[in-house]
Amino acid sequence: MTSRYSAWNLLRGGFNGHRHWSPAWRTPQPQPHYDVVIIGGGGHGLATAYYLAKHHKLRVAVLEKAWIGGGNTGRNTTIVRSNYRLPVFQALLEKSLQLWEGLSAELNYNVMFSQRGALFLGHSDGDMTRLAERGDALRCAGIDAELLSRDAVAKLVPLLDMSDAARFPVAGGMIQRRGGTARHDAVAWGYARAADALGVDIIQQCEVTGFDIAGGRIAGVQTTRGAIGAATVGIVVAGNSGVLAGLAGLRLPVESHLLQAFVTEPVKPMIDTVIMSQSVHCYISQSDKGEIVLGGDPDHYPSYSQRGVPYRIEEVAGQAIGLVPALSKLRMLRCWSGITDMTCDGAPIIDATPIAGLHINGGWCYGGFKATPGSGWVFAEQLASGRVHPLAAPFRLDRFTTGAMHDEAAAGPMPQHR
Amino acid sequence: MLLIDCPYCGPRAQAEFTFERPVETIVPIDASTDEALERLYTRTNPRGTSAELWRHSQGCRAWLRIERDTVTHVIAAVAAWRSTP
Numbered sequence: 001m002t003s004r005y006s007a008w009n010l011l012r013g014g015f016n017g018h019r020h021w022s023p024a025w026r027t028p029q030p031q032p033h034y035d036v037v038i039i040g041g042g043g044h045g046l047a048t049a050y051y052l053a054k055h056h057k058l059r060v061a062v063l064e065k066a067w068i069g070g071g072n073t074g075r076n077t078t079i080v081r082s083n084y085r086l087p088v089f090q091a092l093l094e095k096s097l098q099l100w101e102g103l104s105a106e107l108n109y110n111v112m113f114s115q116r117g118a119l120f121l122g123h124s125d126g127d128m129t130r131l132a133e134r135g136d137a138l139r140c141a142g143i144d145a146e147l148l149s150r151d152a153v154a155k156l157v158p159l160l161d162m163s164d165a166a167r168f169p170v171a172g173g174m175i176q177r178r179g180g181t182a183r184h185d186a187v188a189w190g191y192a193r194a195a196d197a198l199g200v201d202i203i204q205q206c207e208v209t210g211f212d213i214a215g216g217r218i219a220g221v222q223t224t225r226g227a228i229g230a231a232t233v234g235i236v237v238a239g240n241s242g243v244l245a246g247l248a249g250l251r252l253p254v255e256s257h258l259l260q261a262f263v264t265e266p267v268k269p270m271i272d273t274v275i276m277s278q279s280v281h282c283y284i285s286q287s288d289k290g291e292i293v294l295g296g297d298p299d300h301y302p303s304y305s306q307r308g309v310p311y312r313i314e315e316v317a318g319q320a321i322g323l324v325p326a327l328s329k330l331r332m333l334r335c336w337s338g339i340t341d342m343t344c345d346g347a348p349i350i351d352a353t354p355i356a357g358l359h360i361n362g363g364w365c366y367g368g369f370k371a372t373p374g375s376g377w378v379f380a381e382q383l384a385s386g387r388v389h390p391l392a393a394p395f396r397l398d399r400f401t402t403g404a405m406h407d408e409a410a411a412g413p414m415p416q417h418r
Numbered sequence: 419m420l421l422i423d424c425p426y427c428g429p430r431a432q433a434e435f436t437f438e439r440p441v442e443t444i445v446p447i448d449a450s451t452d453e454a455l456e457r458l459y460t461r462t463n464p465r466g467t468s469a470e471l472w473r474h475s476q477g478c479r480a481w482l483r484i485e486r487d488t489v490t491h492v493i494a495a496v497a498a499w500r501s502t503p
Contacts, residue, residue: 400460415461
């Protein structure tokens with residue numbers, strides 16, 4: 001039996017009917033005690049477990065109520081980029097992007113990270129001024145950004161409607177060439193497999209139902225599969241952050257809303273970059289299977305239903321067709337929605353809680369997928385040392401009382417206005 | 419999608435309405451700083467019954483108090499807003 005993925009082992013399989021592969025991860029029984037328990041088997045939780053086990057050699061368990069990667073990790077538009085406007089986001093997401101660049105080799109698992117470029121469209125002089133200003137800020141921070149003329153955008157994406165009658169006239173754009181997409185499920189599976197190989201117990205169908213707290217200190221968790229002791233517990237549950245925090249008697253600056261995404265039937269390659277318009281709020285890319293992946297605005301009201309509003313489907317389809325008219329010939333294949341944990345400033349929450357040993361990493365709003373490796377990296381350091389990593393320090397909970405919020409969208413303290 | 423029974427206009431599609439905020443986050447005019455911060459920046463964020471302030475923004479523009487379930491989307495009550503929640 002072997003677990004190492006390589007061309008040689010693939011070739012070997014050609015001669016033995018591929019019977020030499022071992023399962024990608026074990027199905028362990030929960031142990032009575034771990035050094036660290038991570039609640040939530042999505043990308044962020046599994047990445048945290050991997051870096052914890054790799055850097056600190058701790059006994060770690062990941063508890064997942066359903067199956068790994070079944071929440072927002074499997075429900076996003078798979079876009080990866082680090083070209084944010086505010087320095088605090090740039091630092092954390094650039095660290096994340098650098099980890100993405102070596103991730104397939106690091107995990108010995110092809111996460112299909114494809115640096116096909118992340119293009120922001122500008123539709124007016126005002127948009128172009130805003131993009132130029134953002135690009136300047138990015139280049140000052142050492143992050144790649146390139147301002148594109150209208151002609152350069154037309155050359156890059158020939159299918160864009162550049163006619164005089166275009167519904168969304170294109171004035172130009174800004175591209176981060178190191179940005180792109182990754183295979184979302186593979187990120188969860190890759191981290192799970194690599195963490196498992198380092199001894200992390202990944203326990204699925206194990207829902208946390210309560211916390212054991214003694215003298216203001218965490219002692220463990222109650223689950224549907226019994227009590228599990230741990231001196232350190234990390235909550236990494238995205239849309240259910242408020243529910244888990246509530247079990248510990250905490251209130252967060254978070255509302256859970258829905259964000260939808262859509263795919264069309266698969267077609268031959270037609271769009272080889274990621275097209276984003278922050279004025280129109282439309283996201284278009286093509287998966288390696290050939291489906292056109294579409295995203296748009298969140299649904300703007302609290303819900304845990306994972307069922308989106310139908311008028312958003314119409315809106316996103318209309319926007320996408322307005323930008324790329326050829327998409328009108330395609331049929332929508334699937335739509336789905338994830339529960340996004342929208343914070344009051346649009347920035348994540350990475351902090352210790354008032355209960356000693358209980359930490360939280362959440363509030364990634366609708367931008368968590370691109371942050372997966374970086375989020376795991378900083379949170380692993382925090383769980384091991386008890387101190388918040390410098391890259392995560394701006395995202396502590398006390399920013400809402402001190403007023404030092406990070407409002408990338410400059411939208412004020414309303415979760416639905418991000 | 420929700421079907422919201424506006425007390426003035428009758429049942430209308432959710433697309434006509436705008437969610438404003440959970441009732442618990444409304445800040446009373448005489449709130450202390452601590453209470454105002456608590457109400458502005460923390461949420462129960464219930465997985466279940468939620469009392470919320472909505473507006474019939476594309477209809478009669480009335481402010482409405484809606485009680486609904488955030489998982490099943492069942493609406494228990496819609497009422498015209500009164501100044502005391």
